[in-house]
Amino acid sequence: xxxxxxxxxxxxxxxxxxxxxxxxxxxxxxxxxxxxxxxxxxxxxxxxxxxxxxxxxxxxxxxxxxxxxxxxxxxxxxxxxxxxxxxxxxxxxxxxxxxxxxxxxxxxxxxxxxxxxxxxxxxxxxxxxxxxxxxxxxxxxxxxxxxxxxxxx
Numbered sequence: 001x002x003x004x005x006x007x008x009x010x011x012x013x014x015x016x017x018x019x020x021x022x023x024x025x026x027x028x029x030x031x032x033x034x035x036x037x038x039x040x041x042x043x044x045x046x047x048x049x050x051x052x053x054x055x056x057x058x059x060x061x062x063x064x065x066x067x068x069x070x071x072x073x074x075x076x077x078x079x080x081x082x083x084x085x086x087x088x089x090x091x092x093x094x095x096x097x098x099x100x101x102x103x104x105x106x107x108x109x110x111x112x113x114x115x116x117x118x119x120x121x122x123x124x125x126x127x128x129x130x131x132x133x134x135x136x137x138x139x140x141x142x143x144x145x146x147x148x149x150x151x152x153x
Contacts, residue, residue, distance in 0.1 A: 017074070019073050027070065056086040056134065094130060097111070120134035
């Protein structure tokens with residue numbers, strides 16, 4: 001199913017996919033692969049979003065990890081905006097962007113989310129959860145030309 005164009009007086013198309021994944025490096029990798037596959041099936045560009053999903057999922061698997069708990073990846077489209085949400089069970093650890101030391105080997109994750117995202121943030125969920133989200137605008141695909149009434153149909 002491809003996104004429907006938003007027209008005056010109509011509601012924007014909305015599609016979504018949600019998946020629970022293990023809070024491990026493998027789960028983070030699967031989140032990125034699932035997101036790429038989903039966006040391809042929706043006919044959406046995926047390069048910028050792949051970087052965002054990879055970083056948010058890696059953060060959930062690293063900083064939001066509790067033994068035996070998974071994280072949740074949610075993707076949905078409203079109009080011409082893709083929203084990526086990653087929910088984990090460490091609501092006590094809200095993300096705090098900072099500029100890392102030049103020599104530091106880590107600490108740049110949220111900068112890697114901020115660069116391609118149009119907007120991002122974090123919200124507290126029902127204890128003990130939090131959701132880190134990012135929104136990316138895109139140009140909706142052009143509708144397929146109508147062939148009805150064309151010569152040769």
